[in-house]
Amino acid sequence: GENVEQHPSTLSVQEGDSAVIKCTYSDSASNYFPWYKQELGKRPQLIIDIRSNVGEKKDQRIAVTLNKTAKHFSLHITETQPEDSAVYFCAASPPRGSYIPTFGRGTSLIVHP
Amino acid sequence: DGGITQSPKYLFRKEGQNVTLSCEQNLNHDAMYWYRQDPGQGLRLIYYSQIVNDFQKGDIAEGYSVSREKKESFPLTVTSAQKNPTAFYLCASSGRQIQKLFFGSGTQLSVL
Numbered sequence: 190g191e192n193v194e195q196h197p198s199t200l201s202v203q204e205g206d207s208a209v210i211k212c213t214y215s216d217s218a219s220n221y222f223p224w225y226k227q228e229l230g231k232r233p234q235l236i237i238d239i240r241s242n243v244g245e246k247k248d249q250r251i252a253v254t255l256n257k258t259a260k261h262f263s264l265h266i267t268e269t270q271p272e273d274s275a276v277y278f279c280a281a282s283p284p285r286g287s288y289i290p291t292f293g294r295g296t297s298l299i300v301h302p
Numbered sequence: 303d304g305g306i307t308q309s310p311k312y313l314f315r316k317e318g319q320n321v322t323l324s325c326e327q328n329l330n331h332d333a334m335y336w337y338r339q340d341p342g343q344g345l346r347l348i349y350y351s352q353i354v355n356d357f358q359k360g361d362i363a364e365g366y367s368v369s370r371e372k373k374e375s376f377p378l379t380v381t382s383a384q385k386n387p388t389a390f391y392l393c394a395s396s397g398r399q400i401q402k403l404f405f406g407s408g409t410q411l412s413v414l
Contacts, residue, residue: 195344198342221401223401223402223403225403225405231407232392232405232406232407232408233345233392233403233405234405235402235403235404238402288401289335289347289350289360290401290403292344292345292346293344294342294343294344295342295344295345
């Protein structure tokens with residue numbers, strides 16, 4: 190089955206800095222890569238996703254890049270703000286079978302004012 | 303307010319007791335899922351159902367049971383066989399774009 194590794198487990202930055210979270214996956218057939226943000230005590234929410242036919246996708250201050258050859262994808266947050274503090278999960282989903290995404294273990298991002 | 307609703311928010315289990323967590327959605331989604339969240343462990347799949355009256359085991363199904371009698375509902379029972387039930391439990395659903403998940407607000411289960 191799919192295996193997703195996520196790094197780092199904790200990331201501490203100053204407000205205004207950039208933050209990068211990296212994930213690798215094992216199943217070359219996976220074709221959908223979402224990122225979820227979970228604020229303390231709340232539900233995970235989809236913030237951005239990318240499909241395997243695209244190399245990069247941006248939405249205001251967040252962007253995701255995908256390298257299919259190397260089987261890794263990354264979340265980039267620019268001009269970080271305290272409200273970006275949360276746990277971020279990456280996931281990889283295959284195009285066939287059950288389509289169930291496999292999640293990384295999460296990255297706790299702390300943005301210091 | 304459309305979405306996916308979990309109840310209760312907090313639940314306490316006595317030793318040897320079975321407890322049931324509720325999950326209801328009004329999004330008309332076909333697929334529903336249960337995840338367990340432990341600190342540093344990410345989201346681990348317990349059970350999922352892609353259609354009414356059918357469900358499949360996930361990675362950590364032992365000690366849990368589910369039913370899917372209605373499209374809107376997917377309750378999870380934590381049985382006495384689950385020896386370490388303390389965790390945050392998340393229910394999710396997905397629609398036609400089956401790969402996108404919508405999560406409920408979670409139930410924190412603790413052992414008395």
